Amino acid sequence: MLLPQPQKRRLQRVTLQPHQVSSDLQIDSQISLTSEQRHYLSNVLRLEVNAEFIALDRLGGWWLAQLGKDFNKADIIAKLENNSELAIPISLGVAMPKGSNLESIIRQTTELGVQQISPLFSDRTIIKSGTEIGNQKRDRWQRIAEEAAELSLRSHIPEIKPPLAFLAWLAYCATLPPTHGKYICVTTPNVPHLLTSLQTTNSIEQAIVATGCEGGWTTREEEMAIAAGFSPVSLGDRVLSAITAPVVALSIVGAFLDTQTHH
DSSP, X not given: OEEXXXXXXXXXXXXXXXXXXOTTOOXXXXXXXXXXXXXXXXXXXXXXXXXXXXXXXXXXXXXXXXXXXXXSEEEEEEEEOOOOSOSSOEEEEEXXXXXXXXXHHHHHHHXXXXXXXXXXXXXXXXXXXTOOOOHHHXXXXXXXXXXXXXXXXXXXXXEEOOOEEHHHHHHHHHTSOTTEEEEEEOOOTTXXXXXXXXXHSOOOSEEEEEEXXXXXXXXXXXXXXXXXXXXXXXXXXXXXXXXXXXXXXXXXXXXXXXXXXXX
């Protein structure tokens, strides 16, 4: 049974952890709740026994769940319909800005529909390639994506990849088929606007967008990206900050996809 999303009341959403999601998750399945989920549902939200909430399975599925009497388990009682995702996946490669600014990028691009984010070491990042990024910080980035996905009614939770050197990321992207549109945002004069490139490109199955950190990409990096199949594009006549550029890029791609879908 596939039900539309409930409209009379706004149910709380809880993201399931990977170990809670099985390939055979279905109606009448039972979820064993983690201690954090039990605390959130019972002490923070103050839900009662038999209260309903939405369980996000990290795979794009929304499930209507009902709390059991001991708060240790919840029963799946229906599959919900949710069409909040963009028509194709968008992956973002972002040269890491200074400080904690990457957190803002993760939060805002998640709201805009990004599917995957790869933090990158570039020639101009303050954190240089080879620097160990601890699991604690990486876990925090993933939690930020999960929270933003829940708040923006996403059915998919973006994957935050481990930080990677820009050259290694390009090498991976170079192996992808031509049906993946690849764009690197630059400030070089006389390059086409991202929107123009999207409008003049044949149908693509995935969009990959790269944005730089403070100071942008070096000439060497732009040349390497072009050699890996990336098209250099502009985000407009104004110079954008390292935090604003990925948000603008995702907004342009998302708006283009939404208008194409509606047409």
